[in-house]
Amino acid sequence: MIHILLADDQRLVRAGIRGILEDEDDLHVVAEAADGHAALAACRELLPDVVLMDIRMPGMDGLEAARRIAADQQLDAVKVVMLTTFDLDEYVYGALRSGATGFLLKDTEPDELLRAVRVAAQGDALITPSITRRLIAEFADRPVNTRTPDHRLDALTSREREVMRLIAAGRTNDEIARQLVVSPLTAKTHVSRIMTKLGARDRSQVVVMAYEYRMVSPGWHL
Template sequence: MIRILLADDQRLVRAGIRGILDDEDDLRVAAEAGDGHEALATCRELRPDVVLMDIRMPGMDGLEAARRIAGDARLAAVKVVMLTTFDLDEYVYGALRAGATGFLLKDTEPAELLHAVRVAARGDALISPSVTRRLIAEFAGRPDHIRKPDHRLDALTAREREVMRLIAAGRTNHEIARQLVVSPLTAKTHVSRIMAKLGARDRSQVVVMAYEYGMVTPGHRTD
């Protein structure tokens, strides 16, 4: 059972999303929160698997709450998915860097919402081709966001760098396995080693790093 914390300052929005989630046998909304302070406190108390967090809330907003959750070692297993009414928001890039797993538009289709929750819960890629990759390419691809090479990249093998580029392209483990002609287990092992060497919380941070360090650029093709 995937336990979910739903954080949004609008009760009607929460009710609508809860209705979609609670209809599924493997999903359960364990709690709701109306602002970032409440979301953070509830998260520390319940340790949910996934937090669906609205970006714009009164008091502490969702971005700050996401940063604090990502920065709390006790909540390392909690995955945060940001909810927004805007498909391009520079603050979301900051949230991804801080450790949010990804983000969704509030008007996304129910099936996509359900898929996103399940994907986030298992720690797999949550890189929406229509939104998240476009946002990362928009902001991480700017010259002022390109970092100097990081010594942690030196620890990556040539194969791991190749896998990292595929992660940045939004490939799942199975897609990586097919493209590199290896087993899904081998692909998963490569991804796990990359995350460990880079100190990345999840795949979204690997994607951000790939863009920031210039390993991939907007429009880069991997097929």
């Protein structure tokens, strides 16, 4: 059973999402929160598997709540999927930097929402393809990264770099396995090794590093 916390300041939105989730035998909403403070408190008390977090909420917003969840070692197993009506690049990047595992628009189809929750619970990152394309386009327009090269990247094999690009393109482990014609277990092993070598908490941090170091470009096929 996947235990879920809903965090959104609109009661009607929470009710609609709860209805979709609780029609599924393997999903259970353990609590609701109307702002970031309440979401963080509920996480510490209930330790949900997944938090569906609205970005724009009064008081503490979703990004700050996600940052605090990511920084709390006791909440290391909690995965955050950001929900918003806005697909602006700064929200997407901010969500990834905050430690979110996924990012979905509120007009996402119910099947995609359910998939996102299950994918997040497994530790995969999920970002809709349209948002991924916008992220790539945004970073392509930025000046070349002048940050000191991260030597952790040097430890990656050529196959691991290929897998890292696929992670940044929003691929799940199963999709990576199909694209590279390897077993799902092999794909999962590659992802785990990448995260270990980079010291990444989760896949979203791998995505951020791939963008920041220009490992993904507009020529990368999604």
